[in-house]
Amino acid sequence: MNSTPQETIQVTLGERSYPVWIGRGLLDDHARWQAVLRGRHALVISNRTVAPLYLERVSRGLDGLRWSSFLLEDGEAHKSFANVGLALEALATLSATRDACVIALGGGVVGDLAGFTAACWMRGIDFIQMPTTLLSMVDSSVGGKTGVNLAAGKNLVGAFHQPRAVVADIGTLDSLPAREYRAGMAEVIKGAAIGDAGFFAWLEQHADALAAREETALVQAIATKLRYKAGVVARDETEQGERALLNLGHTFGHALETAGQYTALLHGEGVAVGMLLAGRLSERLGMSTQADTLRLERLLKAIGLPVGVPAGFDPEQLLALMRLDKKNTAGTSRLILWRGIGQAQIVSGINEAEVLAVLREACTNA
Template sequence: MNDSTPQTITVALGQRSYPVWIGAGLLGDHARWRAMLRGRHALVVSNTTVAPLYLPRIEAGLDGLRWSSFLLDDGEMHKTFANVGRALEALGALGATRDACVIALGGGVVGDLAGFSAACWMRGIDFIQMPTTLLAMVDSSVGGKTGVNLPVGKNLAGAFHQPRAVIADIDTLATLPEREYRAGLAEVVKGAAIGDEPFFAWLERHAAALAARDPATVMEAIARKVTYKAGVVARDETEQGERALLNFGHTFGHALETAGHYTALLHGEGVAIGMRLAARLSERLGMSDAAATARLQRLLESLGLPVAIPPGVDPPQLLALMRLDKKNTAGALRLILWRGIGRAEIVGGVHEADVLAVLQDAG
């Protein structure tokens, strides 16, 4: 995949502001990202799928530093405390000092675990995001959310730790499997669904080009979603209010991922199903109408994304898992729902009976 001039989007956080660079050939643009490394130690965290493809592109940029790599096996099930411990041991073996940098080369799992490891080492060192999946480029690499999964739920342990920079090289999308690419599109849709109706309409018009990975269309979609998220993060870095809207579909989606032991569904697939469930619940509560739900479902299906709960998943189990969601307060369900395209809001005190009814009717 190729395009012309890289785009720069700034996440504005005062002295901790950082650039998100989006374009082709950025992993090999050593002068650009090497300047973001402040010390003489670097640990590259990647996985066994990505490293053989892209680690050689950044090795030359690490010339003169003391560096090493730590590779995870591929998959969400490896985002664990045990692997954080191994990453920290790798930093120790490297002799990493407080001006060291962790480089996350991979998708969301790698970025989350690398960022959390960087937040833990000496109470916080630099890290740089080099996302290689569409989902990571448009969502998890931007905003400083890091963490790991626990058996009882996804991302229940973590920290807010902003990167020094995000380098989104769209060339890496050429090797991304079709299923993972489409899963990334779910996060693009989510950004439009919660707060940007014109962008949603643009996605409807360009769905075929996006599904076909047209470079210019993909580049614009990434830039528009990142610009939207950067604005939200700048206004609400630690999710005290508006940033919670970015979790539209996630309470349902995380429960589905956990129920499948992080192997049955990709994150974006869970979010796609979760968005439809959130829209259906909004409909049931009289907040939105069936036309908005249908419009969302059509777009998701046109991008090749699932919208139904997989067979064999138990609705009461999903509800139990949803009770552990980080947005809940004082034992009450607190969900991100909407009043139609582009009008999401936080809704507290949602009755479990309504949620269960939607889950039972969502095949």
């Protein structure tokens, strides 16, 4: 008998509300997710690593539909306009109508690109998120952010387009490499660091169990993070205010990812280092204490995440990339900093010299 706990989180957005199902074996629970398919056509977007593992299981739930698949190469570098164009051509070949559905089977790259493809086809069709990485389960699959990268920066082109459902089958994490699993835990930690000091303390207490992928702790961690995110998305869907707090560490992290050409750091690793840099900047500005930053550093280390900038990065280049970050407004730099664990804050008008000093110190210590 399957003793793995299951959770359902509801993202409440009026007519666009949707469930997030968390548990083991959900890809095979066809009746559950078939219920949200409204038309006769489906395009499964996946990648060449994930598809051999899970596409056949999903395809058994598509009996009676006209469907096809579009497979990306694996990696952030393939979240591109060129691949969106190819995915749209796949929908055209399928003769997909306005009630068609795109199914995103994979991690964050697949989910972002599939969602953007769905947002573009006939000005918006349904899509279902089937995240297969911890990072995508706890972050990118929920909230409707979709998009692609440009050479100039990450996620500069995109749309808000909510899924019809999120099917988070934790059984897919069995095949997830340890490094990618740890990268996903960075987003769990981030949620606690932003707005839930009690959850942060729980993570500290259960760090060993989470590092070992103990399922009861894992499901609880995923569900707690997603309840928090679902509440934020419901209150601020298009990131006009509170939702921006979810970007703690992201402006630093995206700059690191871009400077490393999306190969030096995984997204979650960039977020981990970025959160620490945000913590150090908060310290420097007198907003928080060193004790807060050290607690964060210890938790990241306990999970096995990096806590330093890789060698060879240039602080001036990182600052230039941060200037381009889409979270900035009207020429004013804006960062998510904190006043201690669980107390993130949007801060505008930060002196760039302070940011550069933090980057220089981090790069010198690399």
